[in-house]
Amino acid sequence: MNDSSGLILDVVAIRRRAGSRIDFTTRAGVGETCVGDVDVDGGLVDVDLLVETVVGGLTVSGTVRAHWSGPCRRCLIPVEGDVESELHEVFEVEPTEGETWPIVDERIDLTPSVREAVMLSLPLAPLCRESCRGPEPDRFPTGVADEGESSGDPRWAALDEIHFDQ
Ligand SMILES: [Zn+2]
Numbered sequence: 679m680n681d682s683s684g685l686i687l688d689v690v691a692i693r694r695r696a697g698s699r700i701d702f703t704t705r706a707g708v709g710e711t712c713v714g715d716v717d718v719d720g721g722l723v724d725v726d727l728l729v730e731t732v733v734g735g736l737t738v739s740g741t742v743r744a745h746w747s748g749p750c751r752r753c754l755i756p757v758e759g760d761v762e763s764e765l766h767e768v769f770e771v772e773p774t775e776g777e778t779w780p781i782v783d784e785r786i787d788l789t790p791s792v793r794e795a796v797m798l799s800l801p802l803a804p805l806c807r808e809s810c811r812g813p814e815p816d817r818f819p820t821g822v823a824d825e826g827e828s829s830g831d832p833r834w835a836a837l838d839e840i841h842f843d844q
Pocket of ligand 1: 750751752753754755805806807810811812
């Protein structure tokens with residue numbers, strides 16, 4: 679897989695001038711990104727970052743967004759949502775292990791830090807709705823469950839229990 683090259687940035691030009699900065703906004707793949715059954719669609723992430731030169735290296739800061747999908751933890755119906763997280767990273771020619779990232783051949787690879795930020799923001803146990811109590815097959819006979827979100831409204835669920843005998 680070579681879909682992560684979109685987050686490798688050539689920093690030759692920016693590093694020539696101290697105090698310079700560039701905006702880096704793109705959509706790129708970061709490879710497999712899942713936590714449990716929650717998965718980022720296509721491994722695609724939107725980044726909106728500011729890259730600035732500092733003494734000895736670069737700082738990268740901004741936001742990372744992704745769309746995820748996965749099963750409701752209780753009833754297993756498909757759920758999806760968006761996550762957004764802040765990114766603040768330092769890149770150095772001689773990085774500190776576990777603290778800063780490397781500048782290699784005047785390039786920085788944002789893939790691992792962006793991927794990590796997204797993974798940490800994914801929901802560990804998504805729910806289709808706060809009040810989901812799990813599978814209730816009696817309430818959702820075949821065909822009714824596809825009507826949309828309104829069928830999940832607990833206020834209407836009571837009506838399903840009413841039967842008219844004539
Ligand atoms: Zn549910």
